[in-house]
Amino acid sequence: MSRLWPRTLSGRIAIILVVGMIASQLITGTVWYDARYGSVAEVPVRSGGARVADIVTLYDALPVSSRAAWTRSLGEGGVEIAPIVAPGNAMARKHPHPADTLLADVLRARFGEGRFVTRPVELRDEHGEPIGPVSVFFARMPFARLDVDAQLRDGSWVNVRLVGGQEGRDLRPGLAAADYFLRIYLVRLLAVVLLSFLAVRLAIRPLETLSAAAERLGRNLNAAPLDPKGPQEVRRAAQVFNLMQQRLLDSLRERARFLAAVSHDLRSPITRLRLRAERIEPPELRDRFRDELAEMEAMIAATLDFVSGSNVEEDRRQVDIDTLVRAVAEDAIEAGGRVDVAGTTAAQIWGYPRSLRRGLQNLIENAVRYGGGHATVTMDDVTRDGTPGIAISIADEGPGIPEDALALVFEPFYRVEGSRNRATGGTGLGLAIARTIAQAHHGDLALRNRATGGLEAVLWLPFSGTGDVSAT
Numbered sequence: 001m002s003r004l005w006p007r008t009l010s011g012r013i014a015i016i017l018v019v020g021m022i023a024s025q026l027i028t029g030t031v032w033y034d035a036r037y038g039s040v041a042e043v044p045v046r047s048g049g050a051r052v053a054d055i056v057t058l059y060d061a062l063p064v065s066s067r068a069a070w071t072r073s074l075g076e077g078g079v080e081i082a083p084i085v086a087p088g089n090a091m092a093r094k095h096p097h098p099a100d101t102l103l104a105d106v107l108r109a110r111f112g113e114g115r116f117v118t119r120p121v122e123l124r125d126e127h128g129e130p131i132g133p134v135s136v137f138f139a140r141m142p143f144a145r146l147d148v149d150a151q152l153r154d155g156s157w158v159n160v161r162l163v164g165g166q167e168g169r170d171l172r173p174g175l176a177a178a179d180y181f182l183r184i185y186l187v188r189l190l191a192v193v194l195l196s197f198l199a200v201r202l203a204i205r206p207l208e209t210l211s212a213a214a215e216r217l218g219r220n221l222n223a224a225p226l227d228p229k230g231p232q233e234v235r236r237a238a239q240v241f242n243l244m245q246q247r248l249l250d251s252l253r254e255r256a257r258f259l260a261a262v263s264h265d266l267r268s269p270i271t272r273l274r275l276r277a278e279r280i281e282p283p284e285l286r287d288r289f290r291d292e293l294a295e296m297e298a299m300i301a302a303t304l305d306f307v308s309g310s311n312v313e314e315d316r317r318q319v320d321i322d323t324l325v326r327a328v329a330e331d332a333i334e335a336g337g338r339v340d341v342a343g344t345t346a347a348q349i350w351g352y353p354r355s356l357r358r359g360l361q362n363l364i365e366n367a368v369r370y371g372g373g374h375a376t377v378t379m380d381d382v383t384r385d386g387t388p389g390i391a392i393s394i395a396d397e398g399p400g401i402p403e404d405a406l407a408l409v410f411e412p413f414y415r416v417e418g419s420r421n422r423a424t425g426g427t428g429l430g431l432a433i434a435r436t437i438a439q440a441h442h443g444d445l446a447l448r449n450r451a452t453g454g455l456e457a458v459l460w461l462p463f464s465g466t467g468d469v470s471a472t
Contacts, residue, residue, distance in 0.1 A: 009207070010200040017196040018189070025188060034098065037136050041099040041123055044144035048164020049106030055081060055160055056150040057110075080161040087117040087149035087157050099123055103146060117149040141166050206234040213241060221249055263300045270297060319349045319356055321390055321461070322379065328360040329377055337368035343379040347390040349461050351441045356461075359437035362430035363394045363445075363457050371396020371454055382460060389443070389462040396456075400449040409447065410435050434459070 006012050055074065059081060062070055071081050099121040107116045122145040123131040131139055143165045151157050209226070216223040225245060228238040274293050280286040322345050329339040349356070367375035375396050382391040401409060401416055408414050413428040434457075435445040443461040450456050 010204045013200045013203065014196045018193055021192040022189065025185060038098050040131060040136055040139055040142050041102060041144065043166050044142060044164040045099050045102045045121055046106055048144050048146045048162060049103045051162060051164065052146060052148050052160050053107060053110035055079060056158065059158060060152045078163055082159050084149065084157045084159045097121070099144065107148065111150065115151040119147040121146060206230055206237070210237060210241060217245055221245065221252065266300060316351055317353065319351055319353045321345055321347045321349055324356060325360060325377060325379060325392060328357060328364055331361070332364050332368055338374040339364060339368065339377060341377045345379045345381055345390050347381065347463055349441065349463065355437045355440065359434040362434045363459065366430055367394045367396035371398040384460060387462050389460055392459040394457045395450060395454055397454045400453065400455045401447065403449065406447050
């Protein structure tokens with residue numbers, strides 16, 4: 001049963017509305033069923049009851065000597081009338097039947113109360129089959145078999161049995177069935193499904209908007225705030241969401257200000273320590289002390305760099321990726337590295353140019369630093385999950401990274417021991433910053449070891465107009 005239950009809220013609401021409407025329609029449909037049954041029984045029972053009353057009236061008015069001959073002539077017309085000593089049992093149904101009630105009303109109007117006894121009316125279709133809950137919709141020329149005991153003026157009783165027909169009236173069952181199942185169920189069901197879909201979409205759309213905004217916020221805290229419009233509840237939710245975003249931004253800015261203040265306060269004692277280090281003997285100890293101070297300064301600078309890199313605060317615009325990649329590669333070459341660029345792309349990314357440059361610099365500099373001074377950059381248009389984008393591969397010829405550490409290197413300050421260690425100048429923040437920048441563009445950064453040796457970083461970015469970085 002759980003497999004049949006929709007996973008989406010819109011599907012669940014629609015199912016509840018449709019099933020509830022069908023159940024309600026089945027209940028109210030009994031009213032139409034009673035109306036149809038009344039239409040089937042109306043003419044046969046009413047005309048048959050009137051004939052019974054007419055026959056009893058004429059029979060009562062005839063002289064006793066003439067009744068037998070008249071009764072025989074009626075018998076030739078399908079009417080049975082015979083004197084009885086006393087009325088038989090009514091044999092009422094367990095539940096009141098519209099046909100029985102109608103016959104009793106007709107006879108009561110002619111004879112008054114207490115002068116007749118009726119037995120259950122037998123309604124049959126034109127083939128002589130009893131009319132049931134289903135066949136009532138398909139009967140064309142139904143008839144009714146009536147069995148009535150009536151009291152004469154002298155107190156004696158007679159039993160009359162006859163058949164009442166439609167008097168030539170065709171009930172057109174095809175139209176009746178079509179009207180019942182199409183107008184009562186199908187048309188209403190389609191209307192309910194359509195209206196339910198529209199209502200559910202109106203109700204779910206704010207949730208989808210809020211979900212998309214939450215995803216954008218998770219990738220970029222500077223994403224555009226929600227527009228507080230719509231019903232009061234939706235506006236309130238949007239306002240609370242925007243307030244949460246503003247508080248997060250304020251918290252990050254406060255953290256950045258705090259770290260900047262700490263960095264400023266630390267630089268003074270570090271400067272004093274550096275001056276005092278010049279008087280340390282022997283020279284080997286002095287050099288080690290200088291290295292420790294340099295590393296401390298680098299760590300402080302990297303921490304501030306990571307904080308600012310996690311919070312993109314620049315305007316978005318079109319960025320020519322091909323030009324940007326080649327410019328960053330040229331910078332690395334001028335710094336003494338060897339960088340080969342393969343492939344080309346006409347991709348335009350709507351994003352943050354300084355942040356993209358920074359992320360590419362981190363990746364290319366890492367490849368040059370840990371890959372023996374040589375890196376290869378390849379660009380290729382790649383579609384992921386139906387979204388077109390560009391994949392930028394940066395490969396080196398170094399020792400690579402252990403497989404169990406490929407995910408850990410994205411954690412801030414995590415460094416792989418061995419060849420990729422502190423001695424090379426890394427602080428463990430470059431990859432974390434690069435991935436944060438990629439995610440701010442609804443992109444992704446992945447690492448894998450090459451079969452021929454070395455590490456390959458693949459940066460994928462969606463083209464313009466997609467994800468969080470679409471134009472506003």
